[in-house]
Amino acid sequence: MNELIEQAARERDTAKRGELYRQISVITTEEVSQIPLYYAPYAIAYSKRLQNLHLTAAMQWTLEEMTVAP
Secondary structure: OHHHHHHHHHOOOHHHHHHHHHHHHHHHHHOOOOOOOOOOOOOOOOOOOEEOOEEOOOOOEEOOOOEEOO
């Protein structure tokens, strides 16, 4: 993980850097234990046009596979 972070920090190509940060996001969302210290006590709403939008057990939205329908 540290290697990915260091590589992303050094990467000058924005597309490559974005892909590295996406990989970091996936790892931290799926593999790192997280305990939310706070969650909003209100309902969350979003457009029906958003597809593949998921809320994790840690109350974080995963946007890696999300798409917007026309």
